[in-house]
Amino acid sequence: MKRAGTWKITTEDGHTYLIDWDRLRYIDPGDVPAGVYGDNLWRHMVEPPATLKVGQPFEVVVAEWQPRRTEAVTTIEPFDWARAGPGPMNPPKRERPLREAQPVPPKPVRPTTPPHDGPDLAPEPLWTAKQLAAYLNVRIKTLYNWRTKGEGPPAISVGGSPRWEKHAVDRWIAERTQKSTGQPH
Numbered sequence: 001m002k003r004a005g006t007w008k009i010t011t012e013d014g015h016t017y018l019i020d021w022d023r024l025r026y027i028d029p030g031d032v033p034a035g036v037y038g039d040n041l042w043r044h045m046v047e048p049p050a051t052l053k054v055g056q057p058f059e060v061v062v063a064e065w066q067p068r069r070t071e072a073v074t075t076i077e078p079f080d081w082a083r084a085g086p087g088p089m090n091p092p093k094r095e096r097p098l099r100e101a102q103p104v105p106p107k108p109v110r111p112t113t114p115p116h117d118g119p120d121l122a123p124e125p126l127w128t129a130k131q132l133a134a135y136l137n138v139r140i141k142t143l144y145n146w147r148t149k150g151e152g153p154p155a156i157s158v159g160g161s162p163r164w165e166k167h168a169v170d171r172w173i174a175e176r177t178q179k180s181t182g183q184p185h
Contacts, residue, residue: 008079012071018079024048126163
């Protein structure tokens with residue numbers, strides 16, 4: 001027997017083993033649970049058999065720790081994955097069933113708004129306490145202290161949290177500037 005390629009051996013007790021001489025590994029398909037596939041199922045041969053003949057036992061030392069010895073070998077034959085079909089290394093090919101084509105519903109058409117010459121009516125986004133504190137260069141705690149004292153820019157409560165409009169904050173800043181300098185800004 002040539003020590004190259006993949007060979008299938010059968011023993012007197014009916015077990016079948018596949019030996020991959022190129023990678024020095026073997027597999028016992030009987031040990032592989034149904035539906036489990038993969039390269040990790042092979043066992044590495046630390047000491048491959050010196051000879052493999054019909055009538056002799058298949059004896060190998062595997063990477064785990066124990067020697068593996070079987071009954072006498074009854075057949076030795078080359079193994080061809082392409083002709084053998086699905087097995088522990090080759091999962092069966094699954095064809096995806098064709099899906100029945102479904103009609104695609106048309107996208108709803110958005111009505112277009114005519115252009116207008118007036119000011120943009122889109123609302124400005126509201127600021128959070130963190131955003132306002134960064135804008136005013138103060139701590140967030142200062143904002144909340146101002147709110148409890150009735151000072152600071154006017155806020156709107158949204159879901160229990162204060163929010164501020166930019167134009168209201170700018171107006172509040174302008175008023176404070178007028179009070180501190182006595183002149184309109």
